[in-house]
Amino acid sequence: MYNKITPEDISKLIGFVGEENVLVGDAINPDYAHDELGTISKMPDVVVRVTETEQVSGIMAMAWEREIPVTVRGSGTGLVGAAVPVHGGILMETTKMNKILELDSDNMTVTVQPGVLLMELAAFAEENDFLYPPDPGEKSATIGGNISTNAGGMRAVKYGVTRDYVRALTVVMPNGEVVKLGAKVAKNSSGYSLKDLVIGSEGTLCIITEAVLALVPFPKFSVSLLVPFQDMKSAIEAVPKIFRSKVTPTAIEYMSRDTILFSEDYLGKKFPDKRNEAYILLTFDGSDQAQVDVDMKLVADLCLEIGAVDVYIVDTEERKKSVWSARGAFLEAIKASTIEMDECDVVVPVNRIDEFIRFTHALGKETGVRIPSFGHAGDGNLHVYICRDQLSDEEWEAVLKDCFDKMYHKAEELGGLVSGEHGIGYAKKDYLKNQFGDVPMQLMGGIKKVFDEKNILNPGKVCI
Amino acid sequence: MRILVCVKQVPGSSNVQVDPVTGVLKRDGVQSKMNPYDLYALETALCLTERFGGSVEVITMGPPQAKAIIREAICMGVKQGTVLSDRRFAGADVLATAYTLSQGIRKTGEYDLIICGKQTTDGDTAQVGAEIAEFLNLPNVAGVLSVQEVLGESIVVTASQDDKVVTMSLKLPCLISVDGDINTPRLPSYKVGKSVTDDLIHFLSLDDFEDQNVHNYGLSGSATQVERIFSPEKNTEKHEIEGTSLQQADKLYALLHSKKLV
Numbered sequence: 226m227y228n229k230i231t232p233e234d235i236s237k238l239i240g241f242v243g244e245e246n247v248l249v250g251d252a253i254n255p256d257y258a259h260d261e262l263g264t265i266s267k268m269p270d271v272v273v274r275v276t277e278t279e280q281v282s283g284i285m286a287m288a289w290e291r292e293i294p295v296t297v298r299g300s301g302t303g304l305v306g307a308a309v310p311v312h313g314g315i316l317m318e319t320t321k322m323n324k325i326l327e328l329d330s331d332n333m334t335v336t337v338q339p340g341v342l343l344m345e346l347a348a349f350a351e352e353n354d355f356l357y358p359p360d361p362g363e364k365s366a367t368i369g370g371n372i373s374t375n376a377g378g379m380r381a382v383k384y385g386v387t388r389d390y391v392r393a394l395t396v397v398m399p400n401g402e403v404v405k406l407g408a409k410v411a412k413n414s415s416g417y418s419l420k421d422l423v424i425g426s427e428g429t430l431c432i433i434t435e436a437v438l439a440l441v442p443f444p445k446f447s448v449s450l451l452v453p454f455q456d457m458k459s460a461i462e463a464v465p466k467i468f469r470s471k472v473t474p475t476a477i478e479y480m481s482r483d484t485i486l487f488s489e490d491y492l493g494k495k496f497p498d499k500r501n502e503a504y505i506l507l508t509f510d511g512s513d514q515a516q517v518d519v520d521m522k523l524v525a526d527l528c529l530e531i532g533a534v535d536v537y538i539v540d541t542e543e544r545k546k547s548v549w550s551a552r553g554a555f556l557e558a559i560k561a562s563t564i565e566m567d568e569c570d571v572v573v574p575v576n577r578i579d580e581f582i583r584f585t586h587a588l589g590k591e592t593g594v595r596i597p598s599f600g601h602a603g604d605g606n607l608h609v610y611i612c613r614d615q616l617s618d619e620e621w622e623a624v625l626k627d628c629f630d631k632m633y634h635k636a637e638e639l640g641g642l643v644s645g646e647h648g649i650g651y652a653k654k655d656y657l658k659n660q661f662g663d664v665p666m667q668l669m670g671g672i673k674k675v676f677d678e679k680n681i682l683n684p685g686k687v688c689i
Numbered sequence: 690m691r692i693l694v695c696v697k698q699v700p701g702s703s704n705v706q707v708d709p710v711t712g713v714l715k716r717d718g719v720q721s722k723m724n725p726y727d728l729y730a731l732e733t734a735l736c737l738t739e740r741f742g743g744s745v746e747v748i749t750m751g752p753p754q755a756k757a758i759i760r761e762a763i764c765m766g767v768k769q770g771t772v773l774s775d776r777r778f779a780g781a782d783v784l785a786t787a788y789t790l791s792q793g794i795r796k797t798g799e800y801d802l803i804i805c806g807k808q809t810t811d812g813d814t815a816q817v818g819a820e821i822a823e824f825l826n827l828p829n830v831a832g833v834l835s836v837q838e839v840l841g842e843s844i845v846v847t848a849s850q851d852d853k854v855v856t857m858s859l860k861l862p863c864l865i866s867v868d869g870d871i872n873t874p875r876l877p878s879y880k881v882g883k884s885v886t887d888d889l890i891h892f893l894s895l896d897d898f899e900d901q902n903v904h905n906y907g908l909s910g911s912a913t914q915v916e917r918i919f920s921p922e923k924n925t926e927k928h929e930i931e932g933t934s935l936q937q938a939d940k941l942y943a944l945l946h947s948k949k950l951v
Contacts (some may be wrong), residue, residue, distance in 0.1 A: 525879045529879075529880060535880045536878070537876035540725075541875075542727070544874075547873055547874075
């Protein structure tokens with residue numbers, strides 16, 4: 226269906242980016258065949274490292290003409306196989322497009338290339354007294370990857386997700402044309418929002434080569450609270466009650482003692498408290514310390530009123546590090562606790578989280594599989610992991626399908642969706658199709674066709 | 690076991706400005722916190738009382754607002770604390786600070802064990818612990834990584850000494866300075882904080898001390914005179930020196946000599 230890469234194609238690619246940026250054969254590191262989770266694997270025929278929009282444009286024009294599949298990859302930290310070249314062809318790596326191009330303090334925007342890492346952008350913003358609010362746990366992800374999955378993160382409760390901070394995009398269409406979508410403006414009622422369509426499209430519609438992102442003033446004061454509860458039910462049930470108090474924390478995370486213990490093993494660092502079964506971790510931030518204190522105390526008192534064992538104050542740089550570094554390592558820690566795992570990133574209404582977590586616990590008992598979880602209690606986005614442990618290949622395959630079928634069905638029943646922030650990629654396509662049904666899937670397929678009639682850009686993903 | 694932990698209130702951030710005229714830290718408007726190294730000392734003390742029984746108290750020298758860190762320590766589990774506060778203590782160097790603390794400790798009671806942090810994040814001298822021990826005539830050891838045992842009249846500790854980790858026994862009462870990053874300090878409890886009353890926080894001034902000679906305190910009791918204080922310039926340049934400790938020391942000396950720094 227697609228054309229194979231020829232020596233002439235390789236020569237042309239070298240012409241665009243230079244010999245040192247074209248990898249073939251044994252020069253391709255096997256890590257290019259998979260993403261962070263590694264459950265889906267396929268080697269590309271050639272890896273091309275790009276640095277300029279013009280190079281991306283030239284390569285896409287060539288691929289369009291030759292009908293060669295192209296898959297874009299950032300840091301490879303995805304969890305659903307979106308950056309895996311399932312049809313082979315060209316793997317285009319954007320990590321060398323890592324320049325921060327402009328800080329516009331008047332319009333409170335920063336313009337970046339897609340390979341800038343989230344942690345680099347966060348540090349740059351802070352140095353200039355700004356905050357780039359989206360805060361996914363994986364700080365070494367690229368901004369291009371964050372935009373492509375509409376990454377959320379921990380501050381979504383107060384600040385929203387990546388889509389809320391993308392003002393404009395420069396993209397290369399599958400045929401090589403360069404197009405600008407959106408503008409450096411706060412409002413936009415100018416026709417269909419193509420920019421918003423590209424955000425979260427997981428590299429299937431076009432290639433992002435530049436992004437204008439909105440910033441907010443850096444909140445000068447912040448404090449976190451680590452709140453222990455006797456059980457997960459009480460911890461999760463506290464969340465809607467906190468919202469009812471009309472205080473909006475920046476983040477509300479939940480974690481179980483099991484997950485904390487995995488993290489201690491993984492990091493070799495003790496967590497400040499692990500005497501209780503379940504915890505919620507809240508943050509409050511702002512530019513007025515008195516207001517931050519008032520909000521913090523109101524929620525702390527409320528938590529004690531509704532049965533929290535205690536409320537621990539996480540107020541200094543060192544204390545924040547001891548708590549949040551553990552939280553940031555949960556995914557890696559669970560991964561290190563087993564030989565293989567797969568994940569479910571469902572999002573449910575905030576007041577149904579407890580029901581979903583209890584369901585996963587019951588499912589674990591029913592199937593005999595370990596199913597640890599953690600996640601964003603404040604926005605309903607859960608990260609649930611099915612651990613293979615001692616299972617044989619056949620048992621693992623069967624149990625995984627069984628657990629996933631039941632969990633996605635349950636999420637739907639509770640009014641939730643397949644993915645909160647990790648995307649659909651290759652791994653979750655069937656579940657998306659099962660939930661959405663014909664019409665939405667046909668609409669998505671139609672949109673894909675308008676952008677990429679030849680289906681050369683990241684084929685086999687999301688809806689195709 | 691009665692344990693005392695010495696604590697200090699320091700600026701909450703490393704980006705504190707220095708007044709170019711007076712050379713004094715501009716503390717106005719800057720948030721403050723408990724010296725992070727003292728938290729490891731507090732955690733060590735609290736764990737010891739959990740294992741062997743007893744109680745922990747804290748002591749600090751500073752302005753009246755330093756009571757905030759006494760309160761914080763109580764929220765972490767200590768019984769009570771004392772602020773040594775007097776304008777005549779102002780401008781103290783390490784010697785005068787250690788002397789003031791030793792006078793305060795004589796007044797607050799007898800302790801089996803005194804624990805200090807490695808150093809502070811604002812002064813960075815790492816000398817006050819050992820000097821307090823000298824003034825109180827107590828055995829002391831620095832660089833303590835863990836207290837392994839409490840055996841009636843003595844304790845067994847492991848300590849980092851140059852390139853070795855040594856295990857030693859110290860007769861009680863004694864003073865130890867613990868290394869940084871040796872544990873994960875517990876967090877202060879908001880719940881406990883709601884019931885902390887001011888009678889758990891004591892204040893002492895020079896008038897309460899045995900030694901009333903004003904010349905032994907503050908600026909006049911200081912053996913060092915500070916000519917100038919300034920924030921260190923940030924420099925990320927790296928020069929690695931390889932070899933054994935002795936070879937490294939020789940090479941480092943040669944390098945500093947060549948730059949006319951020694």
